[in-house]
Amino acid sequence: MERKDINTNNSNENLSVSIQSSKSEDDDGIVVTIYFNGTCSSIEDATPREMYPDGETISTTREKTIGAAYGFDGPGSGSKLHKEYSNATQIGLGWGIEKNIATVINDLAKLRNEQKIKRVNIAGWSRGAAAGISCAAQMAQHPKLKDLPVNLFAIDPVPGFSNVDQHNTTIHNNVKNAVLVYAQNERSAGFGAVVPIPASNNHESKIKYIGMPGHHATLVGNPYWRNGTHFSGKKDINLPEPGKIVRWMLHQFLLQYGSGIKDPVKLTRQQLLDLFENIFSKKTDFISVQDESYTTTQKHGTERKVAHGRSWFNNYLNKAIPMYDKTDVVNELHQFILDHTNDPVDLNKFFSDVIPLEKNWTDFETNQPIPDIDIADDSDKNINIEKALTNSISHGSDNKREVSPPKQNDPQEGHEDLRKQLDQLKNEKQKLQKQFEILQNELSSMKTEHSVGLYHKEEILKKLSQQLNKNDDKIALFEDELKTKEATINNFSSKLKEEKKNNAALTQQLEKLQAEKSELENKLKIQSESTERNKLELKNEIDIFNQFIQMGYILQSNRGIFHRHGTAGKKNAKDMLENIRKWHNLNSQATIQEFSNQLKLIMTDKLNGNYYPHSLKTYVLAFYHYLQDKMNNKESSPQKYFAKFEEMDSDQIKLHYYKVIGKKLDDDDFGIHKYPHLDRF
Structure with missing residues (x-):
């Protein structure tokens, strides 16, 4: 077949670019496929060896690609582009990645002036996967490339510490389909993966996040421990299944969107079920690889640490993907194959079945919302919020005993008691007045009877004298009792008014104290969040220092x-x-x-x-x-x-x-x- 070099400067040893007559070329334009290898990985890894018995996935796919293709070796691979960045620190920090991306952007812009490009397919692993995400984001901001459709397949995107930025954590609407596969058993410090999120104006991209058992390199064809068959006297392991499934997914994804691949991997439904059954039976081996590390082992969290967008705070992989660790199903793809009997498996349908990320993640250990990465510090650095709040609560408790005394002395209930006693006294007063009126009527009646001569004079006078004496004594007694009751009523009324006045003042004081308490609680919350953020920032800097010394000086x-x-x-x-x-x-x-x-x-x-x-x-x-x-x-x-x-x-x-x-x-x-x-x- 006729081949034509796309790269105009033809200066990069790690860059393989060609156009061939193939299925990727039609009247609508060519399909360009771009590959980014991971750190210390190159096209040479397509050759089978102990660590990669069937070759490394990106390298082998890159070698088999038919049509327009770019291939970039990773940092530390020894390629010409990366020779100037050859010491441990530069390799560990991924220097040279941006040069790879700049080369792609510039060459694509030139190529588009010469030929019609239908779409761009990007695939990468590790730092190469993060570079692929970044490349797509930078294409979205380029005037000649922003309308070019992109499809992205990222295998365990790990940018490395200090390399998380707006490009490798954001997916723009130029990306039509994105599949991101994550190694569930990776726990190396500094190997936190990025979980890119859609840009605020991106409502078009179909983004599929998938978890797969294994460590970082298991997903691209290393079935053993990270650095070979044997590790620290542990038993030999052989975990080839995830690498085979991921390679199959990658090939089918690229073929779906027009890339040409010679002898692509094909798996039947039953072969896939057998592979997943083997994964499930080796569950303890997959868990054991968590104890081995490229650097040091991740210190916090039981799940793998990831960056949700650009935030690392308390973010873990189980927030991005469904976990099936307590079931007899390996992952979401396994469940899909069990639920659908199509053969071959309709992988395009699976990729299109998108489960959106939660916008606001919560800390799985505390079940509390994760604070935003740029939360403001409390402006008053000298205030001791906790002490102030403690004093306020203690002070408020003393006042509370005055405002809310025992039930029998409660001002409100005392008010009701006074009302009842006052009503009772008024009723008694009315009874006394009626009795007094009865006595007066009886006296009038006696006088009338006397006047009409119904009784003898002596009997009438005697009876009248006795009756009057009794009634006078009774009236005097009732008048004294009535005065006493009225004095009691007046006293209780005064107390009631005073209690109402005091109660209003105390209620106002209580409301003021409650407002002060609420304000102090809010300050304490802000201070606590700030303190926690400072602790996390210090821990992050110590982790970076540890990795800086480990990768640059020790390893x-x-x-x-x-x-x-x-x-x-x-x-x-x-x-x-x-x-x-x-x-x-x-x-x-x-x-x-x-x-x-x-x-x-x-x-x-x-x-x-x-x-x-x-x-x-x-x-x-x-x-x-x-x-x-x-x-x-x-x-x-x-x-x-x-x-x-x-x-x-x-x-x-x-x-x-x-x-x-x-x-x-x-x-x-x-x-x-x-x-x-x-x-x-």
Whole structure:
């Protein structure tokens, strides 16, 4: 077949680009397929070897692609594009990825001037998967490429620490279909995956998030432990099933959207069910790989840590994908195949059955909403909210006993009691008045009878005298009792008015205290959230420091691309990391400034290296400068300073070190006259 080179500069060894007459080319234009390999992975991984018995998935698919295709080797692969970024820190931080993406963007823009492009299909693994997400996002912002349809297949997208940005965490509406597959058993620190979310104006993309058992490399064809068949005396494992299923999904996805693949993987429904049955039977082996790590093991959370958008706070993989760990089903794809009897399996239908992410995730350990990453700090740093709230609650409790005394002295209930007694006294008064009126009537009646001469004079006078005496005594008695009752009523009425007045004042005071309590509770909540965020930020910086030292100073590459250090130096580095961990355990409320002070103490220890660019002390010095920028809200990274120190000799680095620890130098101290441009400290 006729081949034509698309790459105009033809300068990158890791870039394979070609156009062939194939099914991917028709009257509507060509389909361009782009592949991004992961860190230290290249097209050479298409060749079977111990770690990849059937070849690595991206590399083998890239090699089999028919039609217009771009292929990029990963950082640390030794390709020409990445040779300038060959030390451990640069490889660990993924330097060179942006050059790959820039090459794709520029060449696609040029190619579109020459040929009609129908769509672009992108596939990648690890950092290559994150690069694929970023490439699609940057295409959406390019004037010549933003309307070009994109289909994306990302296998375990891991950008690496300090590399999470708006591009690899956002999917724009130029992406028509996206499938993201995540390794459920990966627990290496620094290997947190990104879960990209749709842009705010993107209501078109179909995004499928899928979980698959295995560690980071299991998904692309490594069926063993991360670095080979044997690991730390543990039993041999063989977990090829996830890699076969993922490769099948990738090939079917690319074929669905017009990419040409020679001899694509084909699996029947029964073959897929058999593979899933094998996965289920090896559940303990899949769980065991969680204890092995590329770096150090993830410290927090039982599930794998991920970035939801650009936020890392308490975000875990079980928020993005359905988990089936308590069932006899492996994952969502397994359930789909069980529910549908079509053969071959309608994978396009499965990919189209999208389950949207929750907009607001909650912390699975506390079941509380995850705070936004840019939550504001409390403006008053000196207020002791917890103490203020405690005093307020205590003060409020004393007032509460005055406002709400025991039931028999309750002002409201006392008010009702007074009302009842007052009504009773009024009734008694009415009875007395009626009796008094009866007595007066009886006296009038006696007088009338006397006047008409019905009785003898002596009898009438005697009877009248007796009756009058009795009635006068009775009336006097009732009048005294009535006065006493009226005085009691007046006294109770006065008390009732006073109680009402006091109750109103106390109610107002209580409402004021409750408002103050509510305000203090809100401040405490903000302070607590701020404290928790500060703790998480400190832990994150310590994790970055740990990974920076681990990947840049301690670990070595089997390919000989890492700067090597002696046994004593590595031991000092590990002891230093252990001391930092112990310090953090004892000072969980510490600030980033206090961590920075610890680094200054470490730099004064003579055991921590000399002043050469790759010394442990130089690594600590670079990270110290990065923390200063961090606290001053400046965009920075530890590798920025490390790269600067790599260009200096030991005297220059020593001058920077002395400036940090505040030590003054004499003019003739180790050749200070050689560097007049530096400050004299």
